Amino acid sequence: MTNISRLAAALFITAIVTACSGRVPSDGFKDLSYGMSLDELHSKGFNCQSDEYFCQQDSGAGKRYTLFGKEASVAVRTSDGRLVSINVRVDLSSDELISLYAKEFGDPKTFTYRSFGGQSERHYWHAGDRGAISVTRSLTRGDPSSLGVTFTSADYLGPEKTQELLEEASGNTVQAGDY
Structure with a gap:
């Protein structure tokens, strides 16, 4: 590997690690962080x-959140009284x-799995032990934007939820012949 290739790889990895360790692309919800207690979440306006x-x-x-310049609805997931992931819903198709995340962080890793609606595809950007960003897209229900529905969620996953995602990616992939 040439020095330029190593430098490019290091810069790419640094960008992903920065993204998943606290920097939210374009705008966002910087007042939330993995490990926050229920009391801290309550002080931020979460029930x-x-x-x-x-x-x-x-x-x-009264707190408004945004993602890529669009107003966003934010919910958090907790485990043992601590924030482990952030779910952001925004008026954009999957x-x-x-595409916006790919522009910000590069091409995602992708895997296909069986879901309640048939078959889904999960796109994710992984930053080592710091976390991941995940967007899920249905492959069998069609594009809901044709019906005027464009809301999609992105999940910002802390370390333990990232581990679950990686286990799902390695063990739950659907082969083309499964459908």
């Missing part, structure tokens, strides 16, 4: 109960959202 896995933003919280 979290100790027995809940998902926490939604209180309707009167293809548009994947």
Whole structure:
């Protein structure tokens, strides 16, 4: 590998690690971080109960979140009373959202798996032990944008949820002949 190739690879990896370790592409929700307690989430306007896995933003919280310049709805997932992932829903189709992330972080890794609706494809950008960003796209339900539905979610995964994603990617891939 040439020095230029090594430098390019190092810069690419640095960009991905920076993205998944706290920097949110284009704008976002920088006040949230992996490991936050339920009390910290409550102070940020999230309604979290100790027995809940998902926490939604209180309707009167007043905090507005954005992703790629679009208003976004943010929910968080917790485990053992700590934030482990952030779910961001935005008015973009899955293809548009994947394209924006690809421009920001490069081509994603992709795997296909069986879902409730048939077959889905998960696109993800992995940053080692720092986390991952994941966008899921249905392959069997068609493009919902033809029906006027364009909302798509992106998941920002902390280290433990990233490990689950990688295990899913290695063990749950659907082969072309499965459908």
